[in-house]
Amino acid sequence: MKANPAMMAAIEAPNLSFAWLEHGFGLRDSTPPPALTTVKQIHSARVLDACGRKGEQIGEGDAIISAEPGVAIAVRTADCVPILIADSRTRMIACVHAGWRGTAANIVGATIREMQSRGSRAEDLSVAIGPSIGSCCYEVGPDVAQHFQAWRPDATALDVRLDLPAINEAQLREAGVRQIWKSGECTYCRPDRFYSFRREKEQAGRMLSFVNRVA
Numbered sequence: 140m141k142a143n144p145a146m147m148a149a150i151e152a153p154n155l156s157f158a159w160l161e162h163g164f165g166l167r168d169s170t171p172p173p174a175l176t177t178v179k180q181i182h183s184a185r186v187l188d189a190c191g192r193k194g195e196q197i198g199e200g201d202a203i204i205s206a207e208p209g210v211a212i213a214v215r216t217a218d219c220v221p222i223l224i225a226d227s228r229t230r231m232i233a234c235v236h237a238g239w240r241g242t243a244a245n246i247v248g249a250t251i252r253e254m255q256s257r258g259s260r261a262e263d264l265s266v267a268i269g270p271s272i273g274s275c276c277y278e279v280g281p282d283v284a285q286h287f288q289a290w291r292p293d294a295t296a297l298d299v300r301l302d303l304p305a306i307n308e309a310q311l312r313e314a315g316v317r318q319i320w321k322s323g324e325c326t327y328c329r330p331d332r333f334y335s336f337r338r339e340k341e342q343a344g345r346m347l348s349f350v351n352r353v354a
């Protein structure tokens with residue numbers, strides 16, 4: 140089947156436009172590149188190193204780091220927050236799947252720490268926060284809200300609207316990252332562009348967001 144090229148382009152972040160890097164946040168109709176390295180996502184704060192393994196599922200976790208050229212790493216989302224990271228100095232890359240559990244566990248902060256332990260500096264990192272469910276559509280009950288009291292000092296109401304991209308951005312700033320781009324698009328608001336687990340329930344597909352060091 141020949142795909143329509145107009146429907147294939149994933150969303151690109153302006154702060155990741157390096158000549159040595161390919162990346163994209165998937166749309167419901169975009170075609171991801173072949174041979175992606177992925178993880179079995181378990182809503183944890185577990186970060187795995189791809190260790191050069193191409194096109195494999197490398198284990199259970201919710202973030203992947205890769206230092207080797209030619210290993211395209213990816214996460215799957217439908218409302219959760221996809222995050223892509225590139226180190227402009229060392230060319231190390233990472234991708235993160237941050238739903239509410241991963242965000243409560245600060246998985247993006249754990250990923251930055253892992254990159255720093257491999258020689259990255261926060262000031263060299265460019266981070267792109269992709270489309271996810273927005274605070275416009277993400278009302279949660281006290282069972283979820285209680286995990287975010289540190290990020291939501293006003294969360295005394297029974298129900299609050301969680302802004303997962305904003306919390307991930309705050310966690311990145313806390314880790315010393317300054318070059319941050321946020322898509323701002325809400326997956327629930329745009330059924331024409333995105334799958335949404337909250338909107339489509341079990342029928343929801345998943346968008347693949349990837350990053351690949353090509354040189």
Ligand SMILES: [Zn+2]
Pocket residue numbers: 272273274275276325326327328
């Ligand atoms: Zn929305």
